[in-house]
Amino acid sequence: MGLTPRKQKELPPGPAPWPFLGNLFQKDVLPVCNSYLKLVKKYGPVFTVWVGPKPTVVLCGYEVVKDALLGHAEEFGGRPDIPLKIPGTSGQGFGNSDEKKWRELRRFTLSTLRDFGMGKRRMSDRVQEEALCLVEEIAARQGQPFDPRSIITSAVSNVICSVVFGSRFDYKDKVFLEQIPRVTDRISFLRSFLGVVYFALPKIMNYLPGRHKKVIAEGQKMYTFIRERVKSHMESLDPQNPRDFIDCFLIKLEKDQSHNEVIFSHEDLVVTVLGLFVAGTGTTSQALLYSLLAMAKFPHIQAKVQQEIAEVVGTHRPPSMEDRMKMPFTNAVVHEIQRYEKSSTETFPRAMTRDTEFRGHTIPKGTSVIPLFTSLHFDPLRWETPEEFNPGHFLDEKGEFTKKDAFMPFSAGKRSCPGEALAKMELFLFFSTLLQNFTFQMNGAAEEKELLSLNVDFLNKNTYPPIQAIKRPL
Template sequence: MQRQLPPGPTPWPLLGNLFQKDVLPLYNSYAKLTEKYGPVFTVWKGPKPTVVLCGYEAVKDALLGHAEEFGGRSNIPLKIPGSRGQGFVNSNENKWRELRRFTLSTLRDFGMGKRRMSDRVQEEALCLVEEIAAAQGQAFDPRETIRSAVSNVICSVVFGSRFDYKDSAFLEQMEIVTDLTDFLRSFLGIVCSALPKVMDFFPGKHKKISAEAQKMYTFIHEKVKSHRQSLDPENLRDFIDCFLIKLEKDQYHNKVIFSHEDLVVAVLGLFVAGTETTSQALLYSLLAMAKFPHIQAKVQQEIAEVVGTHRPPSMEDRVKMPFTNAVVHEMLRYDKFSSEIFPRAVTRDTEFRGHKIPLGTSVIPLFTSLHFDPLWWETPEEFNPGHFLDEKGEFQKRDDFMPFSAGKQSCPGEALARMELFLFFSTLFQNFTFQLTGDARERDLRSLYFDHMKNHLYPPLQAITCPR
């Protein structure tokens, strides 16, 4: 099999390239690996290969030009709910397609991409403003509050209600979500995914993560149970109600595709994805604006000119706010630490760019390699909103910008995430000026963010209320 795959660094027996520091993490090593092996190369995470795609041309060719071949999904060999093929993380193509189709349709029915969802995000953004204002300009850690605000948007769709920011059960789930996603991004998470049976014999954080994920599974299971008891087919409240009705209809017609387990794990997936990625992006934006006050001031000036102070920003304002929109996009581009937690897989034996990739092989399209490619971006290592502005200062879309992936496996919540990012971001900077405190002011943006990602350390911020 190794002879058929694209070239790559020589793996060690059993361990592959796991402990070769010049290979992993890929966001640090891809440039050198690409220079040596080309834009399509193979790394071995333990005894199993992963094909890595680097650069705009290779990624676009795979995800859009060969969408069917690169449209599979790898299972996660971790002992967490959903790792055995339920919900969105499964390699059953027909089941995955049907679940994605049903989820997108249901989310649209509950307003995703529509005015009522925009109103819901606006309401939550104002709750967030009120919570931050309670700090009265003192230094504070924004993580918990922002996670809760972002999560409440998807909770209102999935569970039919939002949670109070001080709700202890809700806050426990927020902590679990953060621990789980941080673990899956970490080197230990990569090792556990590559060598699950070996790691079963060792104590460590992976054991704790599995237990925490089970708590979250139980929390959602209880929500589903409560919904089943109060279900009214004439008054569907949320995603869970719609899924329960689908289960009943499929059972009646002897067309059983999903199970109760699929429902719980699908909700868990929406809950995690709808919480962590967007909240991390918003936290990153606060750091970026505090670190670059001249950009923050220009954002605030545009908000003041277009929106004023007597109403919250709306999605209709976005087209009139090209600089603010560009800052939001640049913030997504500049996040070098984002990773493909859930690799794709080829759905058949595939010939691609002169290489043979066997059926079922894991594939990682490395989006960092697109977003930091000096051939496409003017100043890739700088935080520069001008990357998304034309010569007239108008916002410009870019084909080489794929923070939500592309093709068959693109993020189903992309429309909601884009809405949340713009509305939360613009509402926060309509109301506050954010400043770093202490020695955090002297450090660069990446080291500040990396400390949070790796060590859960977040520099305190001050939120100074904007004058009216």
């Protein structure tokens, strides 16, 4: 980043870095989601780690993260350049550094997604329909062990596809199926230690062979997939009857050009759609897959969820969003699944927009910052049994669902996830519909592993144990 020696001295304290490599290969530093307790004890809740030659300030604990993201939203609201980009797309879409352009793009995207039902009843109906398609596909496995990643990810992806492209894809569509592993591999790479190394040393890594080469090449193919669909929309566009997000963006481009107010380009459209496709496919499907592991590991919790579904919904219709308020235990389980999911965040940092005095430290403009949400979700001051999978964290003494301030799976403040409402809807409806229809079980060596260990294998190594879906009598 090119900090002067004086600026470096002003940074919060942290483990001494090696020249050039920083703390990359030092024991008990990275990933910080595994080492933060030791680092907080030694340096306090605001400390610096060096990801290669770049300093990164880590924020731990609810009060500190809340103060940064909500109390100093503008100062902590930047985003550093993410090196794992499609060649030629730098500065396009949500990755641009122009504050005015970024704000306008976020506003337009949220407004358009809401117009197409995000967070509303018709989107709920759309998710329900997809959940039933997923049930039918899983039932065809007839209780045999199978890898659910492709089919679960396809179902979740179809929801965002219906908004962005105007239609869903068949689970056997060859072109669509080619995109699914590209999305999951990309997210898995970013969350792996190799992803952290690439993020720290991209110029050097680009000269070396390795997994990053494949991820970049596959990203280019996803970009081509999106670009072809944008071109098809341009050829069939009816400005009076927009079908989806792409149509709305194209209409805006035409209007802006006629008024000489050009803010966005066609490349912004392609890159924005690519971002929505990856984000809307990857993170929600990973949480849903994690939920199946959790239910297979804790059959007593699975049985209690199924009992609540039977009492509130019955067997003759799928669960709806209106049922959620009457299903506090199921809702609590969905929240606990998100709380209990530890993940590395070194490759998804924020950046300081100006020199800032914060909690007794000076953080220079441009410095990468990691609000460590794992430190909130496993904080013993905020949760009764943070190291245990316990849906009771989200239930009061009467068994009613209760919100927790320290629960931030979608971040907070200026850079909070724009798809939060849709993700919440998908997680509840897919999860409850699957448990209404199936009981999930694990076999073999996976049965002996802890849930967090299975999650680490899933996120970092991109491995998932075969799982059985036993059809329940309806």
